Amino acid sequence: MVRTSNMLTTILNVLTLLLGFLLITGAIWTSVHPGSATLCEKTFAKPYLFTGIFLVVLAVLGIVGACYKVNAILYIYSGVLFVMIVGLLVFAIFGLVVTNKRIGKAVSNQGYKEYKFGDYSKWLQKHVVNEKNWDNIKSCLVDSRICMAIAKAKTMEEFYHNHLTPLESGCCKPPEDCNYLFVNNTYWVPPKTGPASDELDCKSWSNDQKQLCFDCGSCKVGVLNNMRHLWRGFAIMNFSILVFVIVIYSISCCAIRNNQEEPQPCHI
Known part of the structure; x- marks a missing residue:
């Protein structure tokens, strides 16, 4: 037997x-x-x-x-x-x-935080959001239509009081320092005097719904933030698999x- x-x-x-x-x-x-x-x-x-x-x-x-x-x-x-x-x-x-490693800086009177590359480990920066991987990641972001999930707002004040995720904040709008003018949730125009900052992200913004800020450093930082949470979730799953x-x-x-x-x- x-x-x-x-x-x-x-x-x-x-x-x-x-x-x-x-x-x-x-x-x-x-x-x-x-x-x-x-x-x-x-x-x-x-x-x-x-x-x-x-x-x-x-x-x-x-x-x-x-x-x-x-x-x-x-x-x-x-x-x-x-x-x-x-x-x-x-x-x-x-x-x-x-x-x-993660810190994140709350934007004054707004419903979200803005993060910098320095908030994340060098390994994540080098191996996750490098040039080789970014095209595939960007395609996933476009396919997921993450920016379409943002609650509709009629004014800039309403928009800024939305509780945006780091991914929505980084990929779906220009960075705060650019001082772009709100038209609607995913359509922003620079002031007549031009962007308030010389940051590359200000020049990377596009009102094309397949572009937006998907090539911005702020979007890559948003992805890193998501990866951090995913890896934390994987750690729990990993422990279960290990047992x-x-x-x-x-x-x-x-x-x-x-x-x-x-x-x-x-x-x-």
């Missing part, structure tokens, strides 16, 4: 196998139907595909090793899980380090001990 640890390992890996197939299916569907997928969705297709393939291979190793009591395969399976545990720990610590992987690793170690007995296949 198959031991409990072998059966648990098999059941957990069947679930992992289904998740892997789901990710692979989603990635293939995005590739086969490119017209119905945004550029942002296409960007995630390959990571989903590779993650799905990895989960399928890992699950097959776990099922075969536990079900047919093949210790050689279970050793490989457990070794991969151990590497995953170490990797998840390193990622958690690294994520806390690179997202720890799950440790549980599977412990069960697989028990299955290896059980497999010292005469091999006996199980039936699912």
